[in-house]
Amino acid sequence: MKELKIFGIVAVFTLILYWGVEPFAHSQMHKHVEGDNLQYSDLKPVAAKGDAAKGEALAAACVGCHSIKVKNMPAPMDAVASAQAYGVNPPDLSLAGAMLDEKFFAHFLLNPAEVTKSKHFAMPPSAGSEQDAADIVAYFKSIAPKEATAKEGYEFACGRCHANRYDKWTQIGDVPKTKSNIKTGVDLAALDFKKNLGVYQNKLADYMGKLPPDLSIIIRARSEHFLHTFIEDPQSQLPGTAMPRVGLNKEGMEKVFTYLEETGDPSAPKRKAVGPWVLAFFFIFTFLAYGWKKAMWKGHH
Amino acid sequence: MAHFDENAKPFSHKWMNERLAVDTLKRVLSTEYWIPKNINFLWAMGMVLAATFGILLISGIFLLMYYQPNVNLAFDSVNYTIMSEVGYGWLWRHIHGVGASIVFLIIYIHMFTGIYYGSYKRGRELIWLSGMLLFVLFSAEAFSGYMLPWGQMSYWAGMVITNLFSGGGLHADFLVEWIRGDYVPGQAFLNRFFMLHVLLVPLAIIGVIVLHFGTLRIPHVNNQDGEEFDFEEAAEQYKAGNVKESKVIPFNPVFLSKDVFVMGIYFILFFYLVFYHFEFAMDPVNFDPANGLKTPTHIYPEWYFLWSYEILRPFSTNIGLIAFAIAQVIFFTLPFLDRSPNVAPASRRGLFKYWFWALLIDMIVLTFMGKLPPQGIWSTVGLVAALTFMALWIALPIITAKEKKL
Amino acid sequence: MAKNTKGRRDFMGMALGGFTALGGIGALYAMKRTWDPLPSVKAAGFTTIDLKDAQDNVLVTEKWRGKPIFVLKQSKEMMAKATDVDKKRLIAINGAHYMVCVGLCTHLGCIPGYNPEDKSFLCACHGGTYDDTGMVTKAPPPRGLDIPPFRIDGTKLVLGETGPEYEKMLADGTTLPV
Numbered sequence: 045m046k047e048l049k050i051f052g053i054v055a056v057f058t059l060i061l062y063w064g065v066e067p068f069a070h071s072q073m074h075k076h077v078e079g080d081n082l083q084y085s086d087l088k089p090v091a092a093k094g095d096a097a098k099g100e101a102l103a104a105a106c107v108g109c110h111s112i113k114v115k116n117m118p119a120p121m122d123a124v125a126s127a128q129a130y131g132v133n134p135p136d137l138s139l140a141g142a143m144l145d146e147k148f149f150a151h152f153l154l155n156p157a158e159v160t161k162s163k164h165f166a167m168p169p170s171a172g173s174e175q176d177a178a179d180i181v182a183y184f185k186s187i188a189p190k191e192a193t194a195k196e197g198y199e200f201a202c203g204r205c206h207a208n209r210y211d212k213w214t215q216i217g218d219v220p221k222t223k224s225n226i227k228t229g230v231d232l233a234a235l236d237f238k239k240n241l242g243v244y245q246n247k248l249a250d251y252m253g254k255l256p257p258d259l260s261i262i263i264r265a266r267s268e269h270f271l272h273t274f275i276e277d278p279q280s281q282l283p284g285t286a287m288p289r290v291g292l293n294k295e296g297m298e299k300v301f302t303y304l305e306e307t308g309d310p311s312a313p314k315r316k317a318v319g320p321w322v323l324a325f326f327f328i329f330t331f332l333a334y335g336w337k338k339a340m341w342k343g344h345h
Numbered sequence: 346m347a348h349f350d351e352n353a354k355p356f357s358h359k360w361m362n363e364r365l366a367v368d369t370l371k372r373v374l375s376t377e378y379w380i381p382k383n384i385n386f387l388w389a390m391g392m393v394l395a396a397t398f399g400i401l402l403i404s405g406i407f408l409l410m411y412y413q414p415n416v417n418l419a420f421d422s423v424n425y426t427i428m429s430e431v432g433y434g435w436l437w438r439h440i441h442g443v444g445a446s447i448v449f450l451i452i453y454i455h456m457f458t459g460i461y462y463g464s465y466k467r468g469r470e471l472i473w474l475s476g477m478l479l480f481v482l483f484s485a486e487a488f489s490g491y492m493l494p495w496g497q498m499s500y501w502a503g504m505v506i507t508n509l510f511s512g513g514g515l516h517a518d519f520l521v522e523w524i525r526g527d528y529v530p531g532q533a534f535l536n537r538f539f540m541l542h543v544l545l546v547p548l549a550i551i552g553v554i555v556l557h558f559g560t561l562r563i564p565h566v567n568n569q570d571g572e573e574f575d576f577e578e579a580a581e582q583y584k585a586g587n588v589k590e591s592k593v594i595p596f597n598p599v600f601l602s603k604d605v606f607v608m609g610i611y612f613i614l615f616f617y618l619v620f621y622h623f624e625f626a627m628d629p630v631n632f633d634p635a636n637g638l639k640t641p642t643h644i645y646p647e648w649y650f651l652w653s654y655e656i657l658r659p660f661s662t663n664i665g666l667i668a669f670a671i672a673q674v675i676f677f678t679l680p681f682l683d684r685s686p687n688v689a690p691a692s693r694r695g696l697f698k699y700w701f702w703a704l705l706i707d708m709i710v711l712t713f714m715g716k717l718p719p720q721g722i723w724s725t726v727g728l729v730a731a732l733t734f735m736a737l738w739i740a741l742p743i744i745t746a747k748e749k750k751l
Numbered sequence: 752m753a754k755n756t757k758g759r760r761d762f763m764g765m766a767l768g769g770f771t772a773l774g775g776i777g778a779l780y781a782m783k784r785t786w787d788p789l790p791s792v793k794a795a796g797f798t799t800i801d802l803k804d805a806q807d808n809v810l811v812t813e814k815w816r817g818k819p820i821f822v823l824k825q826s827k828e829m830m831a832k833a834t835d836v837d838k839k840r841l842i843a844i845n846g847a848h849y850m851v852c853v854g855l856c857t858h859l860g861c862i863p864g865y866n867p868e869d870k871s872f873l874c875a876c877h878g879g880t881y882d883d884t885g886m887v888t889k890a891p892p893p894r895g896l897d898i899p900p901f902r903i904d905g906t907k908l909v910l911g912e913t914g915p916e917y918e919k920m921l922a923d924g925t926t927l928p929v
Binding site: 046047050051054057058060061062064065066068069072073209210260261262264265266267308310311314315318319322323326327329330331333334336337339340341343344345 | 382385386387421424425428429435436439450454588589594598599602603605606608609610612613616617619620621625627629630632633642643645648651705709712713716717718723
Binding site: 223321325328329332333335336338339 | 763764766767770771773774777798799
C-alpha cells in the first residue's frame with residue numbers, strides 16, 4: 045500500500061511536469077487561430093444555378109493557359125515556359141471541381157486577386173458574371189474524375205510551388221529516372237532537368253518573393269491545426285505571406301493531408317501494426333515477472 | 346603460480362573457475378551482494394536506468410549505420426533514409442528519442458529519491474558524487490545527440506549553448522570559436538559533436554557507471570528508514586536460512602526479481618510512448634532543416650535542461666552566467682552542505698522536509714517558466730523561482746546544522 | 752525450504768527467461784531487417800544498355816548494381832573462331848553477337864584487362880585469363896565470366912531483368928545466377 049502511495053506521488057509530479065512543458069507551454073506559445081471549417085464565410089453565397097453545358101463553352105478560354113487532361117486538352121506551354129510567362133505554372137484543371145470549394149471557386153473566377161488575398165495573383169478575372177462563374181464551376185464539377193490519388197490532389201493544390209523531395213517531386217514534376225550517357229559518361233538528361241528546374245524555381249522565387257519551402261516533412265514540423273487553418277487562410281497565421289488562399293474543400297484538404305502524411309510520416313502504418321504486439325509482449329513479461337518476484341520473495345516477510 | 350588441474354576438461358566448471366574465478370565473481374557480484382530488505386520500488390531505478398542506457402546504446406548503434414554527419418546530408422539521412430528506407434529505422438529512432446527524454450525523468454526520480462532518504466551521507470558521498478558526474482555526462486550526451494539531426498533546434502541550441510562559453514563580459518570569443526571549430530556551428534562542429542556523442546561521452550559514461558556501482562559495494566545501498574545495521578551479521582543470518590528475520594536479501598535473484606518486475610511496468614510505459622506518444626520527445630521545430638539566417642520564433646532546451654536554463658534567463662548576462670554555473674555544480678555539494686548527521690527520510694527531519702518539497706516544487710516551477718515565452722508575468726515568476734532556488738541552497742547548511750539528532 | 756516451492760520458483764524463472772528470449776528473437780528480426788539493403792538500392796538494380804553503337808572488338812564498360820559490365824561486340828573473324836560452347840555465351844541481336852559479362856574475375860573479384868590484339872582478358876591479380884567470349888583459358892578462375900540477368904528489348908539490353916535467352920543460359924549451365 046505504501047508503495048502505491050509513493051508511486052502515486054511520483055506519477056502526480058510527473059504528470060504535472062508533463063502538462064507544464066507540453067500542453068500548457070505550447071498553448072501559451074502559439075496564438076490560437078479559430079478555423080472557419082472551410083466555410084469561407086467572408087464570401088457571399090452564389091445564388092446563380094450553374095449549367096455545365098454552358099460552362100463547357102466558357103471553359104474553352106481556360107485552355108489558353110491551363111491544361112485539362114481528363115478532356116485531353118494540353119496546355120499551350122510547358123511548365124518552364126509558363127513560369128517564364130506568368131511566374132508559375134498554371135494548374136491542370138481536371139481536379140479543380142473536386143478539390144475546390146464551390147463558392148470559393150465561383151468568386152475566384154470573378155476576382156482571383158481579392159479572393160486569394162494575394163496581391164499579384166497571375167490569373168486575371170475569368171468570368172463576366174456570377175452566372176458565368178457558376179456555369180464554369182458546374183462544368184468542372186461534372187468532369188472531375190471520382191478517383192484521384194492524394195499525390196494528384198497535392199500536385200493541383202500545392203505542387204507547382206512546393207517541392208516534396210522525399211517523394212522526388214519537384215515544381216516541374218517527378219524527378220525523371222535517367223542514366224549516364226555511354227559516350228560521355230555524364231547523365232545529360234539529369235543535367236537538363238536540373239537546368240529546367242533551376243529556371244522554373246528562379247521565376248517562381250521572383251513571383252512569390254522567395255522560393256516556397258519543400259513540404260516533405262511539414263506534417264511533423266507544424267501542428268495539424270496550424271496547417272489546416274494556414275491552408276484555409278494563410279493570412280490568419282502568417283500575415284503578409286505571399287501564399288494565396290487556395291480555397292480547398294473538405295475532400296481537397298483530406299487529399300493534401302493524406303499525401304503530406306505519406307511523405308512526412310511514412311512509419312505511421314508500421315507503428316500501428318507493430319505497437320500492439322510490443323505492448324502485449326511487455327504486459328505478459330510483467331505478469332511473468334510478477335510471478336517470479338512473488339515466488340522469490342516467498343517467506344521473506 | 347596458481348594451481349591448474351591438468352585433467353580439467355576445457356570450459357568445464359572447474360576449468361573456468363581456475364582461470365576466471367567464476368564462482369567467486371558470481372558470489373561477490375550477485376548472490377552474496379547484499380541489499381537491505383526494507384526498500385520500495387524507487388530502489389529499482391538504478392537498474393531501470395541501466396536498462397534504459399542499454400536500450401539507448403543498441404538503438405544508437407542501428408541509427409549510426411545510416412546517419413551521415415554532414416551538414417548537407419544529416420537532416421535527410423535521419424528524416425528520410427532512417428525514417429522511411431531503413432527496415433525498422435523508424436523504431437530505432439523513436440526508441441532513441443523517447444529513451445533520451447525518459448532517461449532524464451528516471452535520473453531525476455533517482456536523484457530525488459537519494460535526497461529524500463539521505464542516501465548521500467555517512468560513507469555514501471562517493472555514490473552521490475559519481476552519480477552527479479553521470480548526470481553531467483548524460484547531459485553532455487543528450488546535448489551532443491540533439492545536434493545530430495541538424496534541424497533548426499539543433500542549430501540554434503548549438504549556437505546558444507556554445508555562446509555560453511564566451512563567459513559573458515569576459516568576451517572569450519576565441520573559446521567559442523575553438524569549441525565550434527568555426528565562427529558558427531558548421532561542418533566541423535557537427536563532426537566533433539558526432540564524435541562526442543558516439544564515442545567519447547559514451548565511453549566516459551560506461552566508465553563512470555562502473556565507478557558508480559563500485560562506490561555502492563562497501564557502504565551498501567541505503568534503506569527506507571536510513572537504518573544502520575551490520576550487513577555481515579544479517580548476511581550470515583540469511584545464509585543460515587533465517588530469511589524472514591534477516592534484514593538483507595541477495596542482489597540475485599531476490600532483489601533482481603523485484604527490479605525486473607518494476608522494469609516490466611516501466612517498459613509498458615516506455616513502449617506506449619514509443620509507439621503512441623513520441624511527439625513530446627521530438628520537437629516539431631527540429632523538423633525544419635537548420636537555417637543559419639533565421640532563428641525560430643520560440644527556442645527552448647529539452648525539458649530536462651529547462652530549470653537550469655531558467656536560472657540563466659531572468660538575469661543580466663554576467664549574473665545569469667554565474668547563477669547558471671552555480672546551478673550546474675550546486676548538487677555536487679549536497680553531501681557537504683547538509684550538516685545534519687541524520688540519515689533518515691526527509692519526513693522525519695524537521696525543516697529539511699520543507700526544504701525538500703520546496704526544492705522539488707521550485708524546480709518544477711523553473712522548468713515551466715523555462716519553456717514559456719519570457720514575457721510579462723512569466724518573467725517575474727521565473728525571477729522569483731530562480732532567487733528561491735539560490736536562497737534554498739544558502740539556507741541548507743543553516744537549517745541542517747540546527748536539525749535535532751534523531 | 753520445501754521442495755515444491757523451489758520447483759515453482761525455478762519454473763517461474765524459466766518461464767520469464769524463455770519469454771524474454773522470445774522478445775529477443777523479435778528484436779533480432781528487426782535488427783536483421785535494418786542490415787538489409789535499402790529499397791532504393793534494390794530499385795536501382797536495373798540498367799538499360801543500347802548496343803546499337805557498339806563497335807567490333809572494342810570493349811565497353813557499363814555499370815550495373817555498382818559492378819562493371821563488359822560489352823564486347825564480336826567481329827566476323829572472332830565469330831569464325833568461336834566454338835559451339837563459345838556461341839552459347841554470346842547474345843545475338845539482329846544478326847550481331849555480343850559478349851555481355853560481369854567484369855569481375857570469378858576467382859576473387861578483380862577486374863580483368865582486355866587486350867584487343869590477342870583478344871583475351873588477363874586478370875592481373877592472380878594471372879587468370881579469359882578468351883573473347885569470357886570463357887576461362889587459364890586457372891585460377893573456376894569458370895568463365897558471369898553473365899548478368901538480361902532481357903532483350905529491341906537493340907537494347909535491360910540488365911537486372913530476366914528474359915527467355917538468359918533463362919536458357921541458366922538452364923544449360925552456361926552461367927550461374929548472379
